[in-house]
Amino acid sequence: MDTDARTHRVSTSDDVEVSTYLGIAQALQGEEPIPQHTTPLSGREAIVILDFGSQYSMLIARRIRECRVYCEVLPYDTPWEKVEPLNPRGFILSGGPASVYSEGAPLAPTYVYEKHLPVLGICYGMQAIAHQLGGQVSPGENHEYGHAVLHLDAGDSPLFSGLPPSGPVWMSHGDVVSQLPPGFRALAYTENSPL
Template sequence: MVRNDIHEKKILIIDFGSQYTQLIARRVREIGVYCEIWDYAVDEDQFLNFAASGIIFSGGPNSANTESSPRPPEFIYDTGVPILGICYGMQILAETFGGKVESSAKSEFGAAQVLVNDSCPLLNGLGEGLVGKGESYLDVWMSHGDKVVELPNGFNLSASTQSAPIAAMSDEERKYFGIQFHPEVTHTDQGDLILERFVCEVCCCEALWNSENIVTDAIENVRTLVGSDTVLLGLSG
């Protein structure tokens, strides 16, 4: 019997201080994929040893226009690993690759409708109410004060609203994606499917991280560690 490594394919969430970061991790784990949350000040050796199959940049309270705002180290972009930037994470992606981020005259917080371009692999077919060739609307949850106003090099427009002309963007060649709204909250229609498409289709992760496999993996690890030796186990109660 071939034993699958439930930790071989995994997602790394880079935390920029979002109130929803733990919720992103929960959604990824509900898909059945192992993930960890790390602070944005990532150690290079630790990062390379972790060998993430995909990276998610969380949102955050800071402005991408401020020089002192948190940013991931440049070596993250040298690995060729797919990246999904959410909210502030999208703005950091845009700024890093030559896009333009501006402060909005009015912050956008709450329910919104985005006009979806169905050419984006994360959003294709998710919208309702066809409004044009390859375009439809999707109900989402926004929480931002800045917005991307110019696409970065290599990116295409994937979604927009009246107040956020670039509400989603994609660079399929490098497998970089940015979404201004929050797919991790239940207020966003089919947000779980957006994350699943990134994790499973773009990052090629398998849904192996579940209770049954976790127990099996733990038992196998103990057997390997103990071998033919004896064990003294202290059990509460």
């Protein structure tokens, strides 16, 4: 929530509506509207979810926000000029219906890798990372759809610290990463997805 520093009153959606109407009225009279927030994102950091058409992107965002972390869901091809003001601290590449080896398949923008920020790929997002960074993605012998058991093989990786060695997950994919990119290591697997 935003607080007006002059009144110490919490801003509400009504304030935005009133501010918008005031701006319209001033513009009609030839006046310049008074900017309400010249730098609305200053000091804020965000996790940016790049959406490849997943059914679950909004659920992912909700879970992140429940952890009291600000995030935004944007189309996968959003240019850096629109992402930069969000002050990203990491990216999540969502799942989606495409196959990375299909002609014209959507891929992550190069800034995702060039900014040296943490990147989490989920389903298609993981496959895009593998494909773009020199690994291989292939059609799976068995499609996974539904419940599966994820087994962790993370060693001392802090990514999964505190989690049990296996647990139920929901899987929905037909392709698999068949070869990891150079420098990558697998941290978990299911019966049908060894990487």
